[in-house]
Amino acid sequence: MYSSSDLPTDADAIVGRFAVSSALNVGLDIEPQRAETSAPHTPSARVWILALHSDAKTRSIDDLLTRDARWVSARTGESLIPPEDDILFYEPQEKKFVYATTRSRGHMSWSVDRAARTVFAGEAESLARELLFISFRGGAPAARTGLGAPPISRVVDQVAHPRDRAETAFLCSKGLSIFKQLDGSVEGIMCRAIADSLLEEGSDPFEVISYLNRSQLAFGRSWLSAPCKSAHQARRLIKYLATQQSQHKLPFDSNALEPKTLQDRRSPTRLGFSSEHAAGLAITTHAEAVRDECRLLDRRVVLDRIPFEPSRVIKLFERVQHEKLRPSALVLGKKAVAGQVVDVEAVLDGELPTMLGIAGRVGRADRWTTLQLSGSNASIENPVIGGYVGEPVVFRVTPSRPGRVGLKLSCLPERGTLSEIELSFPVS
Structure with a gap:
């Protein structure tokens, strides 16, 4: 057991610093210990x-x-x-x-x-x-x-x-x-x-x-x-x-x-x-410049995986424009039954947020678009709905009989080209 007298006090620390300083002044080979640390990897600019x-x-x-x-x-x-x-x-x-x-x-x-x-x-x-x-x-x-x-x-x-x-x-x-x-x-x-x-x-x-x-x-x-x-x-x-x-x-x-x-x-x-087709967004990180020069490798190396947190990414897309738009559709609810209404959420959004699964999550007022839903083995309450790019709309679909429902979503924005996707879901 240590007593309180064994613990270093402010006075002890002052005496210790004085002893090291005095030893350096008289030429003794005594150096303060420094911890060896590796510089952290800083993301590129x-x-x-x-x-x-x-x-x-x-x-x-x-x-x-x-x-x-x-x-x-x-x-x-x-x-x-x-x-x-x-x-x-x-x-x-x-x-x-x-x-x-x-x-x-x-x-x-x-x-x-x-x-x-x-x-x-x-x-x-x-x-x-x-x-x-x-x-x-x-x-x-x-x-x-x-x-x-x-x-x-x-x-x-x-x-x-x-x-x-x-x-x-x-x-x-x-x-x-x-x-x-x-x-x-x-x-x-x-x-x-x-x-x-x-x-x-x-x-x-x-x-x-x-x-x-x-x-x-x-x-x-x-x-x-x-x-x-x-x-x-x-x-x-x-x-x-x-x-x-x-x-x-x-x-x-x-x-x-x-x-x-x-x-x-x-x-x-x-x-x-x-x-292969892809989409990308460049981010200026404002990272601090490292003091020592970096060496470029012959090929890229993977350092680690970063968990995907939609809330972080959504903030980056608030004022981002997109070279290409892509439609997406999602069946709301886990189970569809014949004769009962099923809600299908559809949205025309930028290609990159659609690929990341955050289409329609960024609140913004964009240009007008027309969305049309057609399908087999189902009736659609309002097959044509108008809305804004980036804002989801909901279609009400009623399956006719058990089996599979096939849907086709067509989106035509102002000053844009027609985009189409197909989706299907089982019905019990």
């Missing part, structure tokens, strides 16, 4: 909240955050998320944000609460962007673009699903001439599509090589290496075709350049890539 289209295929976070993937504007094709910006990637199954960064300062501590406070206390940009996630890990796009898709999405989709290669090449040539700030991934895709079309038409091989070289330069400018893997194979075939056309002028043996297999001659300029 700008952090992006991202969400994939709800219908997109589930992919691992490692695939989504690799170095050979790009986040670009679906409307202009420009790069939107530079490597120095951190990402909050929404996982709807887990109801969490995945925090990813490319910035490293060696040993650093991490606090979920501190990061969340810093990010959600920031200021959101006035526009939520419509994005296209492009990955060169191979595979087909998750879905075909629908009506009203932005121009870059349409061109990228056309390259991935070429109905007519000449038409695809024309769209790509037009895109290269119209959009002046294309990300290297988009420019490279367009150039390779043109080269593919020229190769199929039997055009001048050296013209094909010029577009192939341009795509290589575009990919290299964006630090993309995966799309270049087939470049050697493509050049081998193109040189072989050029040799065949100029055999009487070229003295060297063309057999050394001949493709080994028939597969090598089919479409070596085609790219394996996937594209």
Whole structure:
């Protein structure tokens, strides 16, 4: 047991400080002990909240955050998320944000609460962007673009699903001439599509090589290496075709350049890539600048998961405008019975809050819209209702018989395009 006399007093502390100070003054090797602490990780000056289209295929976070993937504007094709910006990637199954960064300062501590406070206390940009996630890990796009898709999405989709290669090449040539700030991934895709079309038409091989070289330069400018893997194979075939056309002028043996297999001659300029639709919002965090320089990693790393709290996110959307609107509908109540009224809540809201599941939660007065509900195995009291964008309305639906009720919601805002979704629910 310690007595009160054993505890340090203010006088003892003063004497102790005096003894250390005196020892330092006379040159003794005595230093005060300092606790070693690692500097906490500070969010970047700008952090992006991202969400994939709800219908997109589930992919691992490692695939989504690799170095050979790009986040670009679906409307202009420009790069939107530079490597120095951190990402909050929404996982709807887990109801969490995945925090990813490319910035490293060696040993650093991490606090979920501190990061969340810093990010959600920031200021959101006035526009939520419509994005296209492009990955060169191979595979087909998750879905075909629908009506009203932005121009870059349409061109990228056309390259991935070429109905007519000449038409695809024309769209790509037009895109290269119209959009002046294309990300290297988009420019490279367009150039390779043109080269593919020229190769199929039997055009001048050296013209094909010029577009192939341009795509290589575009990919290299964006630090993309995966799309270049087939470049050697493509050049081998193109040189072989050029040799065949100029055999009487070229003295060297063309057999050394001949493709080994028939597969090598089919479409070596085609790219394996996937594209998925997404939406994002940039947040200025006003984070304090760190004293030591950060080192950018080759790819993003996941630091932790931040719980999704709608109340925090809703505050950021109060004055945010959206490049694209999306309808959503929800059946109120847990059980539907034939002959009894079921309330269906519908709302046309921004794409990002709809993906985050907070559509209609931000109180704002937006432009007028018309919502129409139609369906099978049910009668609808008022099938057409007017309202404002961002404000939910309720349809009264009466199922006719047990089974499933299929509904189709159509929304037409002023100065906007028609949007439609379908939903169904069981009836007992």
